[in-house]
Each structure stands twice: as structure tokens, then as C-alpha cells.
Amino acid sequence: MAKPTVTRMARARIPTEYGEFQLCYYGNTSDSKEHLAFYMGEVAGAENVVARIHSECFTGDVLGSRRCDCGEQLDRSLQLIAGQGTGVLVYLRQEGRGIGLLEKLKAYNLQDQGYDTVDANLLLGHGADERDYALAARILEDLGVKSVRLLTNNPLKISSLQAEGIRVDARFPLEAGVHSDNEGYLLTKARRMDHLLRIEPSEISSKFNRLHDLESAD
Numbered sequence: 546m547a548k549p550t551v552t553r554m555a556r557a558r559i560p561t562e563y564g565e566f567q568l569c570y571y572g573n574t575s576d577s578k579e580h581l582a583f584y585m586g587e588v589a590g591a592e593n594v595v596a597r598i599h600s601e602c603f604t605g606d607v608l609g610s611r612r613c614d615c616g617e618q619l620d621r622s623l624q625l626i627a628g629q630g631t632g633v634l635v636y637l638r639q640e641g642r643g644i645g646l647l648e649k650l651k652a653y654n655l656q657d658q659g660y661d662t663v664d665a666n667l668l669l670g671h672g673a674d675e676r677d678y679a680l681a682a683r684i685l686e687d688l689g690v691k692s693v694r695l696l697t698n699n700p701l702k703i704s705s706l707q708a709e710g711i712r713v714d715a716r717f718p719l720e721a722g723v724h725s726d727n728e729g730y731l732l733t734k735a736r737r738m739d740h741l742l743r744i745e746p747s748e749i750s751s752k753f754n755r756l757h758d759l760e761s762a763d
């Protein structure tokens with residue numbers, strides 16, 4: 546199969562609370578989705594560029610859902626990029642690890658019945674993770690990024706980008722706060738999806754106990 550290609554169709558200046566970014570809209574030859582790059586500073590020709598490859602999560606990114614760490618990771622990534630003055634966030638429209646919002650909501654209902662995030666996907670007839678990083682690689686190339694310092698906890702994301710020819714100089718962890726709404730999800734990512742997260746259930750429970758102790762002491 547031919548390698549997908551991307552075409553930059555428009556670029557606009559987007560001022561944010563973290564400073565001014567440029568938003569690039571990409572067309573591509575493999576799907577009809579609106580993949581985007583949001584970058585700050587001179588990334589063209591640069592090495593070791595702070596980069597976040599973010600998969601769309603409407604519930605976390607837009608609604609602030611506490612079921613996952615996406616919203617916090619998105620925010621933190623923009624902060625880190627702004628802190629460096631240069632960097633890029635590629636926003637891939639791979640909602641629900643590639644299964645789409647409708648199927649993700651069904652998966653959430655299965656998780657509320659006790660299945661974890663991996664088994665919920667499998668029960669619905671999907672893979673655990675159906676994402677592909679070819680378009681992210683083509684977008685980084687189009688921007689002229691020579692190598693990246695990747696903001697991620699997901700080793701598969703690193704190896705997939707490397708397999709697409711992207712030079713990953715380093716990984717920077719992007720760990721969100723752990724609380725009762727996301728602890729099961731984060732633990733499953735660590736245990737079943739090999740995410741590089743330093744969490745243990747006992748640690749989480751004791752953190753919560755301490756919180757509850759504080760609250761009940763008021």
C-alpha cells in the first residue's frame with residue numbers, strides 16, 4: 546500500500562493563555578479527518594523539538610472528563626511547549642484510540658460494569674488500540690522537524706513514530722494526577738498497555754485515605 550501523504554491546507558495564528566501558536570490544518574490521502582498541528586516558534590529545521598502527539602478525546606479534551614488523563618495532558622503539553630518557546634502538538638483525530646466516540650461511550654458503559662479499558666474494547670469487537678502514527682510522522686516531516694523530545698508515557702507511540710522514520714531523541718513523561726475517577730484506567734494502562742506510569746493501587750488508596758482524613762478533620 547502507498548504511504549499516506551499530507552497536505553498543509555491552511556495556517557492561522559492562535560493566541561492562547563500560554564502565548565501565540567500557529568494552527569495548521571492538514572488534508573491527507575488516507576482518511577477524511579481534520580488532523581492538525583499546533584506549534585510555537587521555529588520548528589522547521591530544528592532538532593530535539595518538544596513534541597506531543599495527542600489523540601483526540603472529546604470527553605477529556607473538551608468536556609474535562611475525569612475518566613482519563615487526556616485533558617490534563619493536553620494542557621500540560623501546551624504549557625511545556627510554551628515554556629521552551631518552541632514545540633509542536635500534533636492533534637490526531639483518533640478518538641477513542643481509533644474506535645470513535647460512539648464506540649468509546651459504549652466502552653465506558655462496559656467499564657462501569659467492571660470491564661477494564663482493554664477488555665471493553667475487545668468485547669465490542671475492536672483492537673485494544675487501533676491507532677496509527679503514519680500521519681503524525683508525515684505532519685512532523687512537513688513542518689521540517691528534524692528530531693523530537695516526545696511528551697508521552699506510551700512506549701508504543703515512541704516505537705511507532707520511530708518505525709515511521711521519526712528521530713526520537715528523548716521522552717518526557719506526562720503524568721496526570723491520580724484520583725478515584727481515573728485510577729482504574731491508569732492502572733490498566735500501566736499493567737496491560739505497558740505505559741510508563743509510576744502508580745500503585747496501594748499508593749493511590751493511601752493518598753485518598755489521607756485526603757478523606759483531611760476532609761473529615763474539618
Ligand SMILES: Nc1nc2c(ncn2[C@@H]2O[C@H](COP(=O)(O)OP(=O)(O)OP(=O)(O)O)[C@@H](O)[C@H]2O)c(=O)[nH]1
Pocket residue numbers: 598599600601602603613614615618639640641642643644648649652653656662666696697698699702719734740
Ligand atoms: N476505547 C477507549 N479509548 C479511550 C478510553 N479512554 C481514553 N480513550 C482514548 O484514548 C486516547 C488517548 O490514549 P491514552 O491511552 O490515554 O494515552 P496515549 O496517547 O496512548 O499515551 P500518552 O502519550 O502517554 O498520553 C484518546 O483517543 C482517548 O479518546 C477508553 O476507556 N476506551
Ligand SMILES: [Zn+2]
Pocket residue numbers: 602604605606613614615616
Ligand atoms: Zn481521554
